[in-house]
Amino acid sequence: xxxxxxxxxxxxxxxxxxxxxxxxxxxxxxxxxxxxxxxxxxxxxxxxxxxxxxxxxxxxxxxxxxxxxxxxxxxxxxxxxxxxxxxxxxxxxxxxxxxxxxxxxxxxxxxxxxxxxxxxxxxxxxxxxxxxxxxxxxxxxxxxxxxxxxxxxxxxxxxxxxxxxxxxxxxxxxxxxxxxxxxxxxxxxxxxxxxxxxxxxxxxxxxxxxxxxxxxxxxxxxxxxxxxxxxxxxxxxxxxxxxxxxxxxxxxxxxxxxxxxxxxxxxxxxxxxxxxxxxxxxxxxxxxxxxxxxxxxxxxxxxxx
Amino acid sequence: xxxxxxxxxxxxxxxxxxxxxxxxxxxxxxxxxxxxxxxxxxxxxxxxxxxxxxxxxxxxxxxxxxxxxxxxxxxxxxxxxxxxxxxxxxxxxxxxxxxxxxxxxxxxxxxxxxxxxxxxxxxxxxxxxxxxxxxxxxxxxxxxxxxxxxxxxxxxxxxxxxxxxxxxxxxxxxxxxxxxxxxxxxxxxxxxxxxxxxxxxxxxxxxxxxxxxxxxxxxxxxxxxxxxxxxxxxxxxxxxxxxxxxxxxxxxxxxxxxxxxxxxxxxxxxxxxxxxxxxxxxxxxxxxxxxxxxxxxxxxxxxxx
Numbered sequence: 350x351x352x353x354x355x356x357x358x359x360x361x362x363x364x365x366x367x368x369x370x371x372x373x374x375x376x377x378x379x380x381x382x383x384x385x386x387x388x389x390x391x392x393x394x395x396x397x398x399x400x401x402x403x404x405x406x407x408x409x410x411x412x413x414x415x416x417x418x419x420x421x422x423x424x425x426x427x428x429x430x431x432x433x434x435x436x437x438x439x440x441x442x443x444x445x446x447x448x449x450x451x452x453x454x455x456x457x458x459x460x461x462x463x464x465x466x467x468x469x470x471x472x473x474x475x476x477x478x479x480x481x482x483x484x485x486x487x488x489x490x491x492x493x494x495x496x497x498x499x500x501x502x503x504x505x506x507x508x509x510x511x512x513x514x515x516x517x518x519x520x521x522x523x524x525x526x527x528x529x530x531x532x533x534x535x536x537x538x539x540x541x542x543x544x545x546x547x548x549x550x551x552x553x554x555x556x557x558x559x560x561x562x563x564x565x566x567x568x569x570x571x572x573x574x575x576x577x578x579x580x581x582x583x584x585x586x587x588x589x590x591x592x593x594x595x596x597x598x599x600x601x602x603x604x605x606x607x608x609x610x611x612x613x614x615x616x617x618x619x620x621x622x623x624x625x626x627x628x629x630x631x632x633x634x635x636x637x638x639x640x641x642x643x644x645x646x647x648x649x650x651x652x653x654x
Numbered sequence: 655x656x657x658x659x660x661x662x663x664x665x666x667x668x669x670x671x672x673x674x675x676x677x678x679x680x681x682x683x684x685x686x687x688x689x690x691x692x693x694x695x696x697x698x699x700x701x702x703x704x705x706x707x708x709x710x711x712x713x714x715x716x717x718x719x720x721x722x723x724x725x726x727x728x729x730x731x732x733x734x735x736x737x738x739x740x741x742x743x744x745x746x747x748x749x750x751x752x753x754x755x756x757x758x759x760x761x762x763x764x765x766x767x768x769x770x771x772x773x774x775x776x777x778x779x780x781x782x783x784x785x786x787x788x789x790x791x792x793x794x795x796x797x798x799x800x801x802x803x804x805x806x807x808x809x810x811x812x813x814x815x816x817x818x819x820x821x822x823x824x825x826x827x828x829x830x831x832x833x834x835x836x837x838x839x840x841x842x843x844x845x846x847x848x849x850x851x852x853x854x855x856x857x858x859x860x861x862x863x864x865x866x867x868x869x870x871x872x873x874x875x876x877x878x879x880x881x882x883x884x885x886x887x888x889x890x891x892x893x894x895x896x897x898x899x900x901x902x903x904x905x906x907x908x909x910x911x912x913x914x915x916x917x918x919x920x921x922x923x924x925x926x927x928x929x930x931x932x933x934x935x936x937x938x939x940x941x942x943x944x945x946x947x948x949x950x951x952x953x954x955x956x957x958x959x
Contacts, residue, residue: 503958535954538920539879567913567950571876574844608872615843645872649840653808 369591402440455495500537539575589642605644707745760800805842844880894947910949
């Protein structure tokens, strides 16, 4: 587990293969996913979210997640920690069937968002997830429990801190080792991040905190830095800044892996990421997608040549 | 003068008409500049840099600066403070001839950058500017003195703090009311900003500080927030994120006016800017330029409709 008091290292979880690809209309065949994974691992990413066990009719991009994970388990034995998203019992069953050791789960703290996104009230989704966390940890998996819309919701506006702390209690009691606070609709500012992170850390000092930040208002890196200042040492990123929230238009864009790596490097904080290699991966991805991605460092490196 | 201790208001100086347009190959006729100015003033911008008195052969976009300022002085009597860039005696003469009351000047703290950009060593450029500041203040103008490459230089790397403090002393002694610290090649991180701003404030508490930040590595808003936290209350912006540094490839992109206004609004800090109006101006500018600009809030507002 990453030490939240260690100032010298942050863990960037690359979610290109899951959060990044899930919004794309182009279906990436298994071989391309394997190649992208190898590039990410080769660039030094220590944790990679590679797929999700959700309804393949709803998210066809992720239909080959079992196959991908089975293929990766053989070659990634000493490589990055593999992660996959599950949302229900069926997903857990599929995760167990392919032998992944770590899963990510997620519910929304906003009732309106939960109803629109997951089709159930937030309280029901939360208690359902508590049960799922218990099942997963009893089956020997390590679990990261995510909370969507933590810093505000386009439907509900501000979110009560008490609701976030309550969800954190539920996650921790059920056995989650990490809580992922997500700014799903990109509404957080640096002061919000710092305030809430400090509250959660004070409330549950042993619980690892990670941040999933969206860059739609351009505050991704500002919020990431504020999280770092408040003690967070795990951040989600996507190569090139791909992905974002599929349920709120205009909320697209994760924090680019390469720009986050550059920021931390500039601050003297290690990420283990090779900037030139990750920018080459941005190039591969842009080639496959046929468009330029929002991340900046590939352009900056090219100009410095 | 903006009170550096006031937490509730920041002044955004929009530089679209100067820093923004100067890199464009399309020449904007006077009528379009007047229209853009009216839109910026109507959106609530309180200080607008409208042109520069530099060699019209080198920067043809700015050739009509006298004409523009003469036209604006009549209609902007109770409007935004007009600003224009000058670099030498000839520029000061032209500024005085059209009756502008405030000028901006700029030298580089990096010797290599100064040689490439201004064709003279940094020390010579600095002493030349001291003389120019004296002439301008004696002629009744208020002066902002800018320092390029303050947070690092692509040619020289780190810049000594002592060189920045020395330049600040020279500017203040010569009569400048404001020092503009520029991250010309977009190399600063939030810790650099906070450290240097606090040093300059401590060294010269009466000197107003403003920041000119480039967004090429995506850290524009993160650095702006760090500057705000360190006490800066004046920031340069360009509508849509236009412009940047013409002398270093890849360094393009000022902090977008609309994204800065949104960030401060979210923090509870007033800028006086109407977000919908400034996003409409981004639309006008994108229409004239025939391309999408990097600023985010126009897209976010359109998605929220």
